[in-house]
Amino acid sequence: MEGELVVSAPGGEYAVIVGRGTYAEALPGILSRLDPGGLAVVSHPSILELHGNRLREALEPKGAPWGEPLWFAFPEGEENKNLRTLEEGYRFLLREGFTREGVILAFGGGVVGDLAGFLAATYMRGVRYLQLPTTLMAMVDSSIGGKVGVDLPEGKNAVGTFWQPEAVLADLELLDTLPRRELLGGLAEVAKYGFLYDADILEEMEGWPGGVPPSGYDLGGLVFRCAAHKARVVERDERDLFGERALLNYGHTFGHALESSTGYRLLRHGEAVALGMLMAARLSELAGLAEADLWGKHRKVLFPLLGYVRPPEDIDTGKILSAMEADKKRGRALRFVLLARWQNPRLVESPPGVLVERAVGEVLAEWRRWGEA
Secondary structure: OOEEEEEEEOOEEEEEEEEOOHHHHHHHHHHHHHOOOOEEEEEOHHHHHHHHHHHHHHHOOOOOOOOOOEEEEOOOOHHHOEHHHHHHHHHHHHHOOOOOOOEEEEEEOHHHHHHHHHHHHHHHHOOEEEEEEOOHHHHHHHOOOOEEEEEEOOEEEEEEEEOOOOEEEEEHHHHHHOOHHHHHHHHHHHHHHHHHOOHHHHHHHHOOHHHOOOOOOOOHHHHHHHHHHHHHHHHHOOOOOOOOHHHHHOOHHHHHHHHHHOOOOOOOHHHHHHHHHHHHHHHHHHOOOOOOHHHHHHHHHHHHHHOOOOOOOOOOHHHHHHHHHHHHHOOOOOEEEEEEEOOEEEEEEOOOHHHHHHHHHHHHHHHHHHHHO
């Protein structure tokens, strides 16, 4: 195993275990301790097809008292993280006689983790659950910290709560089959922790040939470092009351606008966040907070992670700014995480609109030039 750390938050204390084969080694013992009255796995069909057998084997040790798990699978895509899918989950559990003594297993990436966690938090006023992340992004970020919820047409993660898991098991073997695009998107979240907290992460990423990890590269160390940073932030500001946890949204104000302005279909979350961090870095420079080398280093680390994703023809500065304005009209203050210098983030509300527009336009133009090279 790469290692184990403990998250000690007001909402619960739990282990985050990172390593190869964590399901086989750790999952039976955790379930024995929890002594569940039943199990329900929430996932996507494609994930079950790829990794379901590995999980089934871990859930079927000789004499296991929890019985045959229930399996609830829903279609992939952010557009399916909604109240309709949530209701289907409630009704499925009720039909199958799932009780408050049961444990839900969130077996997937960020969409599965968010929805399954909210399902656990609200079914029969709350049941226990485990996070079993299957993507790099979920392993380093979304599976830790207890933020769970679903989207509404009017906004992403508009309905949700904080509900800490009983444990997080990051089995690195699942990354071996991760599509290249999904892997690169997850590395954008890894880079985020480098920009915010950890210069050594950036140094390691800058040393990769061509800006991407070589074949067979062991990501375990990076996963553990990022998980440790996330854990410490959650411990200090579990419910985002003091502003520290909000710093983890570096690049996300721009990124969410990019996602919504392209219909949540053309850009993966990690790709949108990568572009959002580029825009935030440029805005940091334009606002006079940071020195001029900030954007350059962001470009070196982040543009290679966009892989072969090219700018959609119809995306432009106006659409992105309109998406931000729509959020503002819904009562959401436009709050940006900017960098005063490396590993020194700060929250800035409502910077001059002309600077925001310029940062968006310059990054889009650079993205197009990079794509044509």
